[in-house]
Amino acid sequence: MNEPFFNKLRNQCDAKQSRLCIGLDIDFDLFPERIDQTVFGAFDFLKEIIDSTHKVCVAYKLNMAFFEQFGYKGYQLMEKTVEYIDNRAITICDGKRGDIGNSSNKYAKSIFSHIGFDSATISPYMGKDSIIPFLEDSRFGVFVLCLTSNPSSIDIQRIKADSKPIYLHIIDIINKLNNKNIGIVVGATQNSEMSIIREKSPSTSWLIPGIGKQGGSLEESVNFGNSNGAYGLISVSRDILFYNNSEQKDIFNRTIFYHNQIGKILYEK
Template identity: 40%
Template sequence: MNKQALVEQIKKKQSYLCVGLDTDLTKIPTHLLKEEDPVFAFNKQIIDATAEYCVAYKPNIAFYEAMGPRGWDSLQKTLEYIPKEIFTIADAKRGDIGNTSKMYAQAFFEQMDFDSITVAPYMGEDSVTPFLEFENKWVILLALTSNKGSSDFQHLRVDSEGTALFERVITTSQSWGSTEQLMYVVGATQAQKLQEIRAIAPDHFLLVPGVGAQGGSLEEVSKYGMNKDCGLLVNSSRGIIYASAKEDFAEAAGKAAQTLQQEMAVYLGEIL
């Protein structure tokens, strides 16, 4: 999916919501466990209930890998079920030497046909560029994450001017790819930094996890992170897909997604 198509979906749905499909067999409603493929049965109903309110889905690959071949099968069926106009993100956090990255890129872009993949930048340019060689596919580079340990490295000062490591990642990587193929991960709990990041990367899309269960503020993220095209994909996982553990889980997920979409529509009305 190219940037224009993504922006058009945001405008059409008045939403920049991404639903995280972090599907855990120990957390889905117990009545689904009798299904032949409980994970896909759960995802299918979540997608049915939320597709009209979101513009992206983000399966966390670890939740599927943990189940072995059965999990990969559930993931593939989920991808095939997601409506084609909705952006898909492989939350895989790959990044290795060039030849290995090339194989990861082929796996997620050619075999599974994801629109994008999260990539770790620690090994530098040659570990990232293989993912950027695919037309209408996106790299979402980890920049400033929302976990507690992010301060261990991401805020370290790397020069005499006080540039933080996450800022260096953003500025350096912009020479690797364009705004049509490169996004950045910025955690919602780091919303106070979004204004600084927008000064460095005014035109890139930002994937912002951490709204909902992790305590991030959609209002703050929208205030400091939006650009003229919206430029945001705000993810909520647990707050939507586990809104209920009962048989009404899909209905509850739809209501949770709709609540976020309606708030997003207000913020979008201020720029679009």
């Protein structure tokens, strides 16, 4: 399909009346005992999650670190998982790539053309040259790290240059690129800055991690992330995957809990 990325995203959100993104993180330390701690067991577990949640889940985010830990078998697992999701939801490669030039081109080719992801997270530390190669095909989307949920984001992202913090300079770069297939990553723990970010990027879509175990604000994330007709994806990982005993019914029930909470904020105003 040649459908532009954000058309696919909008269609998923509207059809499912949802903004929920589930992070598929493979952590054997948290795996339920019933699942074999092998790559094969991990795939069975991921299939259970996808089968239980895809009707209300807009996107699945695969953090590459949790797959790369298994070497080439992890890459095979990643490819199989993306293939299994197919067109039931948007797929996000959370690899935070950030190189330039030909290297960045090859990363984009690997993520989009080979593995088959719909979108990717990108680090802007090396400037717009690390972003542009991922924007060349409108079928694929990019979420650029802007203000992340980790406490040490203050070390760089809030440092001021020319009287404003770095994260606002990142928004300036994104606004100048002015592509329809570019969004930003805004941590749910950064609720005090969300109004500023939304003001500077009125219609940019957000990927919002930090809900659940990290304690981010769901209400403010939904409200600011989805204002002005933009789409803000609420990303939850551990608090769905490893809820209670991680039985299929536990995963389904926790997914529905988040779906309903997001829906109340979004639609019952």
